[in-house]
Amino acid sequence: MRLAFVASAILAVWVVSVSSEEAAAIETPLPVAEPEQVGMSAKRLKLAPSALRAMVDDGKIAGAVIAVARHGKLVLHEAVGKADREVGKPMTTDTIFRFYSMTKPITSTAVMMLVDEGKLGLDDPVGEYLPALADAKVYVSHRGTSVMTDPATQPITVRDLLRHTSGLTYGFFGDTFVDNQYKQNAILFPFFSLEETVNKLGTLPLLYQPGTRFHYSVSTDVLARLVEVVSGQAFNEFLDERIFTPLGMDDTDFYVVEANQDRLATIYAADESTGQIAVDRDPSRARGFAFIRPKFLSGGGGLFSTSSDYIRFCQMLLNNGELDGIRLLKPETVEAMGTNQLPKSSPYVIIGPGERKGVGFGLGLSVVVDDVPGSPHVPKGELGWGGMASTHFWLSPKHDLAVVVLTQRLPFTFQAEAAVKPIIYRAVVDERKSD
Template sequence: MDAQSQWTGLDAGRLDRITDHIERNYIQPQKIAGCQVMVARHGHQAYFRSFGHMDLSRGKAMRDDTIFRIYSMTKPITSVALMQLYEKGLFQLNDPVSRVIPSWKGHRVWVSGDGDQMVTEEPKRPVSFRDMLCHTGGLTYGSMLAMLGAPDSGNPVDKAYATHNVRRGDGQTLEDFVQALSRVPLRYQPGERWQYSVSTDVCGHLIEALSGMPLDEYFQKNIFEPLGMVDTAFDVPDSKLDRFAANYRRGPDKKLQMIDDPQQSAYRKKPTFLSGGGGLVGTTADYHRFTEMLRRGGELDGNRILGPRTLELMHRNHLKGGGDLGTMAIGAFSETAYDGVGFGLGFASTLDEVTSGSLGAGDYYWGGAASTIFWVDPKEDITVVFMTQLIPSATFNFRGQLKSIIYSSIVD
């Protein structure tokens, strides 16, 4: 056994099957332009490799320090940031969000009908901070689903998002956004179901309101600087543009089509809407430092981001009655499978290996719209970060395939 295998308990030869799998199944047939895979165990890097290209049209090879759009992998960072304020006693999980956003006191819950004929009822309880962290508050992604690579469900509540101008684009602010949401009915009674939603953008507003700081400044001071996440931000400055990857989708002919050219990208300037739900860019190295902090119970290199008990609370299952997403979820759009999977305060978690058909019970994770993924497994002491740029994320099951290879490489 080589030294690396002794440190990590991972068989280096078996782990290197990742290389053949990615090259043969994705890079050579150009199903993706390129990607990076980082695997660490017990705090030691076991595998890191860059594949393919960051920009096919310009012939630019994937760099180890490539900057990616991480989209919804922003959500765990936002959730950690909000829970830092929980640790300061600024809110309790069951507090109503209307304590901070008074206009939310008028929320109604959809029952039936559409448009002017819509029938609504009073919520049985207010939408809580826990609901925003868990996606159990009755919010949806509304008419924005199509932009995220998923078909609009056509539910009357989703249509109401467009009617009331609920947008996350440039020119909007988090304050505009939450006020528009106050005019939209909830899709279901708070806490009764789960639906992937704009809730984490609301968490971004709550961070600003409770801390008195813009979200980007809060992230920089309280997460990025302490963790040494030097390339994670809401925009890509000119000095780093050469490292910014192109973003792609798979066309009807199954060939890659560029959908966001780094040279023309909206990420070249700071947005007015600081999306806590999906606005960040960053590197594999940066996100690895975030996952290492999680693995170590909230601390890295002497900088404590969260208390260990707070973090344990975050990745426990908070769904009603201890249920899984298979029984609680509305809609098929999210960054996880549903059966045997629970959801906590910003993370999904594998509850049962048999039901989920996946190893790693007790792990917690999330992904992004461009097929990026990460997970932390406290039992096996593993962290994994996978970066690529392919929308939508449901195109290929990278997480499942990597788990099969990585977990079968554990030999201790």
Template structure:
């Protein structure tokens, strides 16, 4: 046997390679900035801010979790979950998540990508054939809408990053959005298959891959998950994600009437006078499992989900996503050819979008780059900060205060770390 093929030689080479890799890893760890820690005074200011919001009647109550290094740095319940019944906020309070459903659905889809049952550049029509014939609506000077063929198919990637051309009908006034609002998409409680087919009969708002346009993309993604997995969206999420993570209270409605008093309610007058994203009442039984806006859950459940992501796709010894898959989801996926309509670009000017999350691409002191996040129109929001090994979740039901409280709370959290 030649010496370079001997067992001893191989052992020497492997040992040398291990030493080199270990040294490189140590150097990277040494060069990476250390996660900052919180001051007691800073966390007290965070708590005082929410105490004041409750006392001033801005919100009925909230639950806040700041978790760093796998342990709560601050966990507090504020105010009431229902001012009409004077019930306090409790650990098992149930919140309407609305668009905080989207990251869960996106993770479920990426689990199928990791399984090899989906590919990001698969055409959506492979899983929902009705989308093979969809067209693009182009407004004309006379107010009419011309139809244009697709320049390329809608892909699974488009659904994940909101570049499919599928929009919503509850905001804006474009011709296509008006069609969505008037199409009866939600009539008769459709299931996911029927809902996706109804969407495919409508024109797209723009060509796929040209504009970040917030809409029913994640709902269609839910149907893609069903087609690829052979299960309903909830069955797949429950078997592969929710149950293994211990997210026992996360579902598409509250099935047990005895648990309905646990549902958090907004202040009188601070709710919606029409359905949002097709959801009339997020806690009521229905066939449609809206992957984009339909879930309800507790802060404890969402904390398990967020910690799994912060850990790079693993929790308690079980892997849900490959580490590189989480990194891909939390990275900028809007290349230079994709426009960001400033009027309805909800991630904001300092952020891009990944696969299911907004991603902060430019630091906005005291907020760092690299954070990824999303929120729900009912008042819930979360963000994950890998550099500081931290995530923050705030659960409340207060649509009018979601933006102001999120902005101020994030500033206070980072100031509490000296940023």
């Protein structure tokens, strides 16, 4: 019995990887296993944190946390570098990060829970629940302050919001007339509620006809308001009661509580020419804002969280909607979320200046549908998304694999994901799923 206890303790320490960069052991978010026990190579897997450490040494990021789970077992959970480089604070596996758009899959899960309960239909017109969006108009042209629009040929549906084919836009990603209208009307302003934001959106034209093309947008913020209306709860209360508490996501919220403020990572901005980072000085992202409960509960980008919390959320999805005996979603619902929902006229995700060839979008998650140029290791069916500060996660149902990689680096870049993803897939030496 004593030998078994000692062996278990050694295993836990190896998997959690509490290195000299961490001050104390952290409770593991999932059961732990040696990589070889779940068909992975420990030798190859150790190259992933080494790749992140090289990015730290090169001045590309201050620090990072990586968590890898296979067959429901945590095989790697390691922090490298600094949470705050200037004061020398080490990155730890319980460091809190700004998740930004990694909020979206959680919001989409909330919506799909309501679909499972029969309270929403995927093809329901959103205007039935949010009257401000019932009579949408689509931008055609403008002259001075006069704006020409066409009526929407079909209503915005719940499905459109989940797959970003609503015709809404974001404001800060583009320079179209409609994007500029979003900026002028302070869409996503932190001191407006979800209700006020949706009502403002209802006064502005759509950029595209609903259902015709993927366009990344505030759709998921509208979904957050939809959850409020259908459930009768404030969005944060719904998430706490229905997702965070059942999954044990104790460090996930729309702000950082006082007791946890020293765990928040500093956010950095990279020089466009050199890639070297410095502390982000944008006043809208000042550290103090993270400690204030916001009025705007952004379903598209408002959450703070940790690698431990998010790997549990990922594992729930990999388990077809269940974790530790608690079911959030029906298996067929998770399958639909991970199935490409984009129309043939716009089959791939478009972010910023270009199309992500081979990558479609399901109901709240990206999904690899074809070969991805330059990424031969990426399997079809891989699901995932990221956040503005270069946070990433992906799931491979084929490999029964979940990965979370977190940094705090602006502007968004795939560098950290690209550095470790091929390493992790090469570490899978037995592709069979567990029984």
